[in-house]
Structures are given as C-alpha cells and as structure tokens.
Amino acid sequence: MRFVKGFGQFWYDFIIGDDWKIAAAVVAALAVTLAVVLAGVSAAGAAIAGGALLLLFFVASVLIDVRS
Amino acid sequence: MTGATWGLVASTFAASFVEFVEALTIVLAMGVTRGWRSAIAGTVAALVALTAFTAAAGYALSTWLPESLLQLVVGTLLLIFGLQWLRKAVLRSSGLKAMHDEEEEYAAQTEAARRAARQSRFGVDTFAFVVSFKGVFLEGVEVVFIVITFGLSAANMPAAIGGAASAGVLVLIAGVILHRPLAAIPENALKYGVGLLLASFGAYWAVEGLGVFTRSGESLEWPGGDWAILALLACWLLTSRVLVKFLPRLKPEVAR
Numbered sequence: 001m002r003f004v005k006g007f008g009q010f011w012y013d014f015i016i017g018d019d020w021k022i023a024a025a026v027v028a029a030l031a032v033t034l035a036v037v038l039a040g041v042s043a044a045g046a047a048i049a050g051g052a053l054l055l056l057f058f059v060a061s062v063l064i065d066v067r068s
Numbered sequence: 069m070t071g072a073t074w075g076l077v078a079s080t081f082a083a084s085f086v087e088f089v090e091a092l093t094i095v096l097a098m099g100v101t102r103g104w105r106s107a108i109a110g111t112v113a114a115l116v117a118l119t120a121f122t123a124a125a126g127y128a129l130s131t132w133l134p135e136s137l138l139q140l141v142v143g144t145l146l147l148i149f150g151l152q153w154l155r156k157a158v159l160r161s162s163g164l165k166a167m168h169d170e171e172e173e174y175a176a177q178t179e180a181a182r183r184a185a186r187q188s189r190f191g192v193d194t195f196a197f198v199v200s201f202k203g204v205f206l207e208g209v210e211v212v213f214i215v216i217t218f219g220l221s222a223a224n225m226p227a228a229i230g231g232a233a234s235a236g237v238l239v240l241i242a243g244v245i246l247h248r249p250l251a252a253i254p255e256n257a258l259k260y261g262v263g264l265l266l267a268s269f270g271a272y273w274a275v276e277g278l279g280v281f282t283r284s285g286e287s288l289e290w291p292g293g294d295w296a297i298l299a300l301l302a303c304w305l306l307t308s309r310v311l312v313k314f315l316p317r318l319k320p321e322v323a324r
Contacts, residue, residue: 010202014209015145017152026147026274030140034278037288043279044291050275051300055307058151058267062311065155066164066318 021065025057076222080231083214083262086255087207088239090173093249094203097177100247102186102196109192110200117201118208126216136287140277142217143270149210150266157260158308162315174249211236217269264308268300 016023033050041049099107129138159165177199184195211232219228272290279288290296 010206014206015148017148019152019155022151022155023148026144026151030144030274030278033275034281037278037282043288046278047275047288047290047296050278051271051296051303054147054271054275055303058154059307059311062155062158062315063318066159066315 019061019065021061022058025061026054029053029057073222073224073227076218076224076227077231077234079262079265080215080218080228081235082258083218083266084211084232085235085239086258086262087211087214088236089249089255091204091207092239092243093174094177095200096243096247096249097174098181098196098200101178101181102184102193105191106193106196107200110197111204113197114201114204114208117205118212121209122212122216125212129216134280134285136277136280136285138220138277139273139287140280142213142220143273143275143277145213146217146266146270147274148270149213150263150268150270153259153263154267154304154308157256157263158311158315160256161260161308161312164315164319171249214266217273260308264301264304267304268297271300271304272297 029050032053033046036049037043037046095107095111098110129142133141156165181195181199187194215225215228215232219225222228276287276290279286282288292299
C-alpha cells in the first residue's frame with residue numbers, strides 16, 4: 001500500500017507539480033478547443049482558437065494564483 | 069548540420085542542462101553529508117530505472133498510440149511542464165517569488181540530510197540512497213519526455229539525444245571538478261527560455277492531436293504549418309512580458 005501511495009505521489013508531483021491550476025488550465029483549454037473542433041469549425045480556425053484559449057487560461061490561472 | 073538541427077540540439081541541451089544541474093545539487097548534498105557510496109548507488113539505480121522507463125515508454129508511445137493521440141498526450145505533458153516553468157519565471161521576474169538559488173537549495177538539502185536518522189541496509193545509507201534516487205529519476209524523467217518530444221517533432225532523435233547527453237556530460241564534469249552546486253549558471257533565465265519553448269511546442273502538438281477525436285482521426289493542421297510554432301513562441305513571450313509588467317501592481321506589498 002505504501003508503494004502504491006508513493007508511486008501515485010511521484011506521478012502527481014511530476015505531472016501536476018506545485019500548482020494544480022496550471023494542469024487544470026491546460027485541460028480546460030483543450031476541452032473547450034475540442035468542443036470547437038466537434039462543432040465543425042475548420043481545422044485552421046480551431047487551431048487558432050486552441051492557441052488563444054491556452055494563452056487565456058494560462059493568464060487566468062496566474063492571476064488567480066497571485067490574487068489568492 | 070542544418071539550422072533546424074542546431075536549434076533542436078540547443079533546445080534539448082538547455083532543457084536538459086537545467087534538470088541535470090538540479091539533480092547534481094541533490095546528489096552533491098547527499099554525497100557530502102551522508103557519504104558518496106550511498107549517493108552514487110542511488111544515482112546508478114535511478115539511471116538503470118530511467119533506461120528501463122525510456123525503453124518501455126518509447127516502445128509504448130511509438131507502437132500503441134496513433135500519431136494524433138501521441139501528439140495529444142506528449143503535447144499536453146509538455147504544455148503542463150512548460151507552463152509551470154513559465155509561471156515560476158514570470159513570478160520571479162516580477163518580484164513575486166524569490167529567484168531559484170542552487171546554493172540555497174544545497175544548504176536546505178544538506179541541513180535535511182544532517183537531521184535525518186541514519187539507517188543502513190546492505191551497507192548503504194537508506195536516506196541518501198532514496199533522496200539521490202528520487203532526485204535523479206524525477207529530473208531524468210523530465211529529460212526523457214523533452215528528448216522524446218523534441219526528437220519526434222523534428223524527426224531527428226539522435227540530435228535530440230545528443231543535445232541532452234552533452235548537457236549531462238558537461239554537468240557531470242563540472243560537478244566532479246568543482247564539488248559544489250553550479251550556482252553561477254543563469255538558471256532562472258534558462259528556465260524562462262525553456263518554458264517558452266516547451267509551451268510553444270506543447271501547444272502546437274496538443275492542439276494538432278485533438279484531431280484524434282474527429283471522424284478521420286487525423287491531426288489538425290495549423291495555418292502556416294511549422295511556422296505556427298514561431299508565432300506561438302512570440303505570443304507566449306509577449307504574454308509573459310505583459311504579465312511581468314502587470315502582476316506587481318496586483319501585489320505591490322510583495323513585489324521586490
């Protein structure tokens with residue numbers, strides 16, 4: 001059990017790091033981009049929207065981090 | 069070598085260099101305070117585990133995953149790593165977070181090593197072994213992901229491995245000669261640059277990989293092809309500079 005806990009903790013530290021909001025921002029931005037893709041927007045339009053959303057969600061996560 | 073190959077080597081070299089410097093600080097702290105035998109045993113065990121991990125991850129990624137899903141998985145991981153580095157770089161540049169200092173990190177590690185109880189197994193100090201193992205493995209896994217991603221994106225794995233390996237050798241030689249943490253390295257500036265690179269490549273790949281959910285299952289195409297990576301790099305740089313300028317106004321009492 002200790003091994004499983006340690007293994008899980010290792011991957012949490014590795015992927016999520018010391019600010020979970022960054023990982024949440026990335027996943028949220030990609031999820032919204034996926035919705036744009038599935039809505040039938042052209043590939044180029046969806047790619048640009050994806051880039052813009054990633055920038056926007058990153059800025060939002062940093063602002064939340066600094067304000068808290 | 070072409071300009072693109074040099075760029076690839078430089079990117080993996082810089083990213084790996086930062087990770088190796090951090091691993092070296094941990095191993096040095098353990099070696100000096102708890103004994104070199106245990107610190108080196110932990111390092112060697114981590115390198116063996118890393119080799120097995122790289123072989124397994126490389127095989128799984130290249131054989132089981134379709135190209136677009138591979139781009140999504142690796143791109144998302146790169147994005148998360150890159151943006152974590154970028155966030156720290158922005159906070160440090162705006163004075164809201166103390167600069168990373170290898171001397172301070174070394175002092176903290178040695179202090180913790182002195183306080184920890186001594187427990188031996190097979191003649192190896194458990195604390196020094198485990199801390200060295202974790203330090204080298206954690207930093208090493210990041211290097212593995214960076215090398216795999218950059219190597220695959222440029223379709224030049226030898227150049228990516230060469231960049232990382234030369235960084236490893238350089239840090240190792242410097243560590244053996246100096247026997248102290250490499251505090252003179254402009255680590256914060258390096259991390260800022262690498263964070264920008266990882267975020268740009270990560271965004272490019274992760275968005276392309278979303279094509280796996282479409283009916284065709286093919287990767288999405290960015291307008292301008294590979295040139296979109298440069299546009300993304302410019303956008304991340306501009307955004308980070310705006311944040312560095314603006315963030316201190318939100319917390320003037322903390323900003324230094």
